[in-house]
Amino acid sequence: MSPEEGSDAEAARARRIRARVFVATILAGAVAAGIVVRPPEVPSLISLLFFFVIIAVTEALPIKLPRARGTVSVGFAMCYSAVLLFGPFWGGLLTALGSLRQAELSGKVEVSETLFNRGQLFLAAVGGGLVFQSISGGSLEGGQWLLIAATMTGGITYFGINVTAVVIYFSLKMGADPRSLVLNDIRWSIPSYMGLMPIAYLNVAVYGAVGKLGVIFFLLPLLVGRYAFQMYSQLRDVFVSTISALAAALEARDPHTSGHAERVSYYAVRIAKALQMPEDRVELLQYIAILHDIGKLGIEDQLLRKPGKFDASEMKIMQSHSQIGANILSKIKALREGASWVLHHHERYDGDGYPKGLKGEQIPLEARILAVADAFDAMLSERPYKNPMTPAEVRRELLRCRGTQFDPDVTDVLVDLMDNTDLVQPHLHRSAHAEESTGDEARGGSAT
Numbered sequence: 537m538s539p540e541e542g543s544d545a546e547a548a549r550a551r552r553i554r555a556r557v558f559v560a561t562i563l564a565g566a567v568a569a570g571i572v573v574r575p576p577e578v579p580s581l582i583s584l585l586f587f588f589v590i591i592a593v594t595e596a597l598p599i600k601l602p603r604a605r606g607t608v609s610v611g612f613a614m615c616y617s618a619v620l621l622f623g624p625f626w627g628g629l630l631t632a633l634g635s636l637r638q639a640e641l642s643g644k645v646e647v648s649e650t651l652f653n654r655g656q657l658f659l660a661a662v663g664g665g666l667v668f669q670s671i672s673g674g675s676l677e678g679g680q681w682l683l684i685a686a687t688m689t690g691g692i693t694y695f696g697i698n699v700t701a702v703v704i705y706f707s708l709k710m711g712a713d714p715r716s717l718v719l720n721d722i723r724w725s726i727p728s729y730m731g732l733m734p735i736a737y738l739n740v741a742v743y744g745a746v747g748k749l750g751v752i753f754f755l756l757p758l759l760v761g762r763y764a765f766q767m768y769s770q771l772r773d774v775f776v777s778t779i780s781a782l783a784a785a786l787e788a789r790d791p792h793t794s795g796h797a798e799r800v801s802y803y804a805v806r807i808a809k810a811l812q813m814p815e816d817r818v819e820l821l822q823y824i825a826i827l828h829d830i831g832k833l834g835i836e837d838q839l840l841r842k843p844g845k846f847d848a849s850e851m852k853i854m855q856s857h858s859q860i861g862a863n864i865l866s867k868i869k870a871l872r873e874g875a876s877w878v879l880h881h882h883e884r885y886d887g888d889g890y891p892k893g894l895k896g897e898q899i900p901l902e903a904r905i906l907a908v909a910d911a912f913d914a915m916l917s918e919r920p921y922k923n924p925m926t927p928a929e930v931r932r933e934l935l936r937c938r939g940t941q942f943d944p945d946v947t948d949v950l951v952d953l954m955d956n957t958d959l960v961q962p963h964l965h966r967s968a969h970a971e972e973s974t975g976d977e978a979r980g981g982s983a984t
């Protein structure tokens with residue numbers, strides 16, 4: 537074992553111990569809270585059993601969130617309904633036990649993690665229930681607005697305790713950065729949970745007015761909604777696969793650019809995130825970057841694969857790929873907004889680019905990012921007519937072209953990412969070269 541492996545193993549052991557101490561603290565807190573809030577009277581066992589089944593069924597049907605690694609289930613609304621109806625203790629118990637997942641029951645999840653999940657869910661439900669009771673006065677009969685305020689505040693407390701415990705646990709266990717956990721995995725679930733809080737309130741009202749059958753009827757449209765959302769998620773996956781397939785179709789005609797589109801997309805996303813662009817724009821840029829040269833589908837093979845330099849008329853035809861690409865994308869509703877980014881991805885900051893010779897900020901920001909990401913990958917890549925440049929050479933070239941070919945701000949961000957992050961991952965290019973070297977078709981001059 538090398539010294540680094542030894543210290544890695546040591547760090548992993550230290551993380552495991554810290555995570556276990558945290559689990560023990562959560563469990564002790566849950567037991568203490570249970571003792572404090574346990575009411576003397578027990579609600580109807582049939583009602584408890586009914587809600588246990590409802591929670592178990594809805595928790596077993598989670599929905600995968602498109603952007604995050606997490607899932608959302610309408611089970612939260614049912615758990616929180618139980619908290620509102622039966623109080624913090626019984627609601628917490630139903631939440632902790634009813635939401636046991638298959639993987640936890642079958643032992644696929646570590647026992648300590650299962651215990652952590654049960655403990656933190658109990659604490660979250662108890663916390664939410666206590667806040668609800670303190671605002672509503674412990675009654676479901678109060679004024680409507682007071683009940684709504686109590687439901688929302690209690691729900692936010694529940695969610696807040698849940699999220700805080702999960703973030704601390706995974707930061708301790710995996711050494712994950714808490715900020716990135718919140719930004720990447722938790723942020724997306726907030727609107728869903730906020731939307732499920734009023735549903736919990738309505739569910740309680742339906743249970744009070746109609747009884748158990750009312751809750752079942754109430755659940756049906758929620759499950760239909762879940763089904764529709766699941767269909768949307770699957771469609772979205774198909775959409776993303778179709779985009780990759782289109783890029784692969786293009787690269788199959790020009791094996792020397794294998795992997796180029798995916799890498800340009802990767803760099804463009806890293807730059808856009810560093811520029812703090814809104815998430816939906818980053819996502820669109822991710823897809824558009826994969827398709828930035830899709831217009832080359834409209835260029836004849838003979839020209840696309842021509843060895844040697846292009847003459848003036850051939851260059852003009854090659855340059856038409858940005859217009860052809862924009863035309864193709866403008867026909868796809870979900871990508872239409874990015875058509876102008878593709879149209880202008882060969883513009884230069886000083887106005888010497890094509891097709892329109894736009895200057896500076898006349899060029900859409902996304903097109904300026906694409907231009908830098910595209911050139912960056914081309915410089916780092918090997919082609920039949922050139923060796924790859926080293927990262928140091930690329931850095932020098934970027935700074936040389938800063939403000940002339942490339943947007944100065946975008947260039948600065950890219951150089952900063954090169955200097956301070958793992959942006960240039962050698963394996964990205966090594967694997968691409970291995971594929972490229974199997975291609976037996978030579979390619980000359982470049983319009984990209």
Ligand SMILES: [Fe+2]
Binds near residue numbers: 828857882983984
């Ligand atoms: Fe291009």
